[in-house]
Structure formats: structure tokens, C-alpha cells
Amino acid sequence: MWIDTHCHLDAAEFDADRDAVRQAARQAGVTRCVIPAVQRAHWAEVAQLAQRHGDAYALGIHPLYVPQAQEADLQALDQALRERAGDPRLVAVGEIGLDFFVPALCTPEMRERQWFFYTVQLQLAQQHGLPVILHVRRSVDLLLKGLRQCPVTSGIAHAFNGSAQQAQAFVDMGFALGFGGTLTFERALQLRRLVCELPLSAIVLETDAPDIPPHWLYQTAEQRAQGVAQGRNSPAELPRIAQVLADVRGVSLHDLATATTGNALRVLPKLAGL
């Protein structure tokens, strides 16, 4: 049994075959997906998708959607979290965070706006007693600063790619670190070293589908220039990604499944009630 702790099943890339994608993942052994929302317009849809497929979801405003978000969306989030408090499938606030990789998000105004949306959403998570799912890109230290100012119960630092020390800081705050397709590239030496050094209890698995394709779906810039479309990642890839991690760490696939599933239930406790 596998849990894909981060899967954007609501993405437009799945419009044509969403149900088939979810079904293929189930056949591959992925019993549960966590679908984090990226913007207010998708909140109802991620909730419906989770309901339809026996999955879980999170509500929030993703840093890449902060430029077009309204401050009123934060009040709407507060209200949505209150209205859905009794929904067992609502397991976290997310996807929230800070992105200092995308140039348009790095202007002083955008940094400040991202910080505002991040910290208000942290407060909402705290008030509603929910964990958070964090988007981390060149922003670990500020994300940790926000968490120190406004601690939440637990969460996941998704697509983690920081140092061992930064990983430990998240673990100390009750977080797990999410890993996925990036691990499948042999050149990801630093990341592979990190996942070997971390205690197994710190790791959860994710695909981030349709993004972050594993190497067997990945098309290089050269291939794409020749017209080959970038491979679409899907939750059915999770067990194969897990096999790479199991090989790198030298654990059995069975033990890895047991440990990472247990970790997901620990950091997103409402998953255990589904």
C-alpha cells in the first residue's frame, strides 16, 4: 500500500483522463492520494475529487498563484476551513510556501506579498488545528522562520532539496520531508546522499504529478526542441520511484512502504481516519 502525499490530480493535464489516471494508480498499489490545492478557484474541485476517489485534500494558495490572488481569498480560506472542519478528507492547509526561484516572484514587492500570504495561511492552519503542506524553493530559512513564529502541529516539506541540517530543522518541528521523481536521476547525488542519511521516519513519498517526471518519463531540452512533449508524471509512478529509493537506501520495498505510509499518517493525522 502506497500513499502519494502530493499529487495535483486537479491539474488541466489530467482533464482528458483523470479517472483513468487515478484507477491506474490504484492498480499500481497507490491506495491514497493527497491533492493539495493551488488557488481558491480549485478548492471545491479538489474536495470533490478526493470524495470521488476515496482520497484526501488540502486547501490553500500556492506561492506561484500569489500574484493573482486577492487578500479576500484568505478570508475565504478561513471560512472554507471552518465549513469543512468536519470533512475527514480535509487533511491540511496547502499548498503554501515561498518560491524564490521564479524571477517574477523575487522582486521586493513579491517577496513581501509571498511572505504575507504564507504567514497568514500558517496562522489559519494553527487556528484550525491543521498541518501544512509546504512548497520549498530557495526558501528554507524563511519558511522555518515563519514556522518558529507560528508553530503548527506538523506537516510536509514537499519536494525537499535542502541540506541535512535544514532537513533536521523541519524534523524538529514535527515535519516529514517529501521526495519523488528527482531521486530517480543518477546525477542527483546530493539528494540521494541526503535520503540515505535521514532517518526513515523523516521520509514521505510523493509524485507531484503531473510535474517532476521521473527519469524514465523525462525528455531533455534537446528532445523537447525536436517536438517531443515532456512526459506527464502520474501517481501510478509512485511504486517505481519508491523502488529507486529502496535500492539507494538498501531497504526492502515492503519496509519502505510500511515506514513511509506510517510517516504520512503521523504528519497528516486525519489520513488515519479514512
Ligand SMILES: [Zn+2]
Ligand atoms: Zn505541488
